[in-house]
Each structure stands twice: as C-alpha cells, then as structure tokens.
Amino acid sequence: MKALLLDAPGPPETLRLGEAQAPHAGPGEIVVRVKACGLNPVDYRVAQSGNPAWTWPHILGLDVAGVVEEVGQDVSGFVPGDKVAYHGDLRRNGGYAEFAVTAADTVAPMPQGLSFERAAALPCAGMTAYQAINRRLHLHAGDTILVTGGAGGVGGFAIQLARSRQARVFTTASPANLMYVGRLGADIVFDYHTDDVPTSVRELTNGYGVDGVIDTIGPDSARDNLELVAYGGGLVAVAGRPETNPVRPFTTSPSVHEISLGAVHAYGNPAARKDLVTMLTAIMRRVANGTLDAMLTETVSLAHVPAALAHLATRHARGKTVYVAD
Structure with missing residues (x-):
C-alpha cells in the first residue's frame, strides 16, 4: 500500500x-x-x-x-x-x-x-478539549475559564465547548487570529504579543482569578497560569504539566490535571x-x-x-x- x-x-x-x-x-x-x-x-x-x-x-x-x-x-x-x-x-x-x-x-x-x-x-484535539471541560474542570454556567492558544485545535474546541456550558471564556491569540477566536465564541480575547494577560484576568475577575485554565502552550506557561486560578479551581495542562507549583500551600487550593489520550491506550482500563x-x-x-x-x-x-x-x-x-x- x-x-x-x-x-x-x-x-x-x-x-x-x-x-x-x-x-x-x-x-x-x-x-x-x-x-x-x-x-x-x-x-x-x-x-x-x-x-x-x-x-x-x-x-x-x-x-x-x-x-x-x-x-x-x-x-x-x-x-x-x-x-x-x-x-x-x-x-x-x-x-x-x-x-x-x-x-x-x-x-x-x-x-x-x-x-x-x-x-x-476531531479525535485528538476535540477529545482533549472535551475531556478537559467535561471530565476534569466540570464547568458550570457562569464559571470563567482562560484558554491559551485559542486559534489552535485544542484551544478552538475548548472555546466552543466552554461556551456551550455557558461559561465566560477568555483566550489568547496572535493579532491575525483575534477575530477568528471571537467568532468561535470567546468573550474576551487577549493579544499575547502586547496584552498583560495576568493583570487583565485579575481585573476582569475582581482579583479572584478564573475558575479554570486550559493551557496548551507548555510547562512554563502552565506554571505561570496556575497563579490565575481562583480558589477551588483547576488547571488542565495539555502540553506539559507545571514542574513547580508557585501557589503557596493552603491558599487557593487549585487542582492540576494532565491530559494524555495516548496514555489511555497504554495504561487505561x-x-x-x-x-x-x-x-x-x-x-x-x-x-x-x-x-x-x-x-x-x-x-x-x-x-x-x-x-x-x-x-x-x-x-x-x-x-x-x-x-x-x-
């Protein structure tokens, strides 16, 4: 063949x-x-x-x-x-x-x-986003979520699935993709080249942070974004979990989740x-x-x-x- x-x-x-x-x-x-x-x-x-x-x-x-x-x-x-x-x-x-x-x-x-x-x-990107939204973060109507890299496959599906659960969606994108991710359903779109995303997220959430983060960038980004998670919220790492935890113990109590569809084939029941x-x-x-x-x-x-x-x-x-x- x-x-x-x-x-x-x-x-x-x-x-x-x-x-x-x-x-x-x-x-x-x-x-x-x-x-x-x-x-x-x-x-x-x-x-x-x-x-x-x-x-x-x-x-x-x-x-x-x-x-x-x-x-x-x-x-x-x-x-x-x-x-x-x-x-x-x-x-x-x-x-x-x-x-x-x-x-x-x-x-x-x-x-x-x-x-x-x-x-x-659909399978890889769609199921990664679906698992993050529905199996890990358990978003509810009115919750806030930050999705990094909203124009990519996982990010784009995550935006749509979060909106379908009536969550308020923040995302990051390049200047060329700002309108594109807006059409997918993002409520607030940050230009990752110029915007101060952490400061903006805190201002838009009255200083509390977001209920969930889906990080599609990597371990360093996941570590930084863990500090933006509100009390009792969670972060889903798609491209690598944070190697260190910057959050002080007994403060916001965030949960950290790792998505690996490939591991299901090797280790899943x-x-x-x-x-x-x-x-x-x-x-x-x-x-x-x-x-x-x-x-x-x-x-x-x-x-x-x-x-x-x-x-x-x-x-x-x-x-x-x-x-x-x-």
Whole structure:
C-alpha cells in the first residue's frame, strides 16, 4: 500500500512517500481503509523522538476516519463497509497510508451527515478539549475559564465547548487570529504579543482569578497560569504539566490535571478505553448537527503532509488540517 514513511527519528521534512505492507486484522482488531487523517502537533513531536515500540519505517497519523475493510476475530459491532473514526495508539502504525489497523474497542461509528475529513479533524484535539471541560474542570454556567492558544485545535474546541456550558471564556491569540477566536465564541480575547494577560484576568475577575485554565502552550506557561486560578479551581495542562507549583500551600487550593489520550491506550482500563468512544461519539454528533465547528481550514494530499506538519510546528496554524485520500 502507499504510505508516508519515517525511516528514523527526525523532523517532518524527513518523511517520504513509499510502499508498505498492508495490515491485517488480528483478534480484537479492525482494518480501516483510510479516507482522511487529521494532522496534530503530536505527529511532529513523536517523529523527532521516536518510540521504543516502533519498527522502522514507521507510519504516523493518529486521527483516522474511513471505512472498515476487515474485521478480526472476537470483534462484534462492526462489519466491512461501516464508516468509522478513531484516535489511534501511538505505538502502532497510523493513518498516513491507504490502510490502518487498530483495536476495535476504541473505534466509534460515524453519524450520518458527517464527512470523513471533518470526522478526522476531531479525535485528538476535540477529545482533549472535551475531556478537559467535561471530565476534569466540570464547568458550570457562569464559571470563567482562560484558554491559551485559542486559534489552535485544542484551544478552538475548548472555546466552543466552554461556551456551550455557558461559561465566560477568555483566550489568547496572535493579532491575525483575534477575530477568528471571537467568532468561535470567546468573550474576551487577549493579544499575547502586547496584552498583560495576568493583570487583565485579575481585573476582569475582581482579583479572584478564573475558575479554570486550559493551557496548551507548555510547562512554563502552565506554571505561570496556575497563579490565575481562583480558589477551588483547576488547571488542565495539555502540553506539559507545571514542574513547580508557585501557589503557596493552603491558599487557593487549585487542582492540576494532565491530559494524555495516548496514555489511555497504554495504561487505561476498559472503562477508560470505552470513554474514548463515548467522547468521540458526542463530538461527532455535535459537528453533524451543526452545534460544533470542526474548524477544518485545510485539506492536503499525502505528498503535502510533511510541509503541512512543518507549518504546524511553527505554532501559527489555525484550526485543523486534514489529509484526504485520493
């Protein structure tokens, strides 16, 4: 089969088009004919480091949407021809290929009216935001939340999901994306180049801080933003938890959460694996019924995935980019 291959750890530019052996379904697995695969920052990050479980060459691509091609032993609920989507296991070959194999218990049926490319835009970023809002922060109407990097995939979904819970949403963005994140539903948008975000957040919350923070930037940003969490609130770290805690003991009592969908595949129990399906199903239904924007901004061919990943690595990409099969 045609695939985008990584021969050794390296940047996106080292990916090459080539041929790979088509997979077959083992017990508990299904093979999917890939129709679309979403691009994510985790792709270029793991490409640089590699993974001990990989064999070479490796195929990247976690967010797959396609058609069931083959069903393995002990799999129920799927038959060839079903339209499905899933968040893949980092240890396996992924979706930048004609076919991909995955564990059947983490696969979700696609709802009617949802295109493959929009389904593929959802798993990694959408479920990360969904888990942060609904499983960790438990936002309520009237709560305040700060979402850093609102124009990115996780940030954009987080803005929309927080607004759907009637929270008041603050976010950060570059000058080019201020209006874009406003259209997604942010109430207050800060230009991270020029605005004093900590001071502004405290002024807008009468000095108390926000009920929740979703930090998509990194450990240093997460540490700084922990000081903006109001009493009893929480911070969700998407790109690395804070290495130190600047908050004095027995003051605001913030909770710190780490999101790692990939860890579900490696360490999760059956309930956690089932929740991947539950979350993705909920998100896909909302996109299908028009109450959530998939933020699909660009589709690319397999040959153009390396360049698109390189652009994603600049951290200036907006929304979601998806590889669509010919």
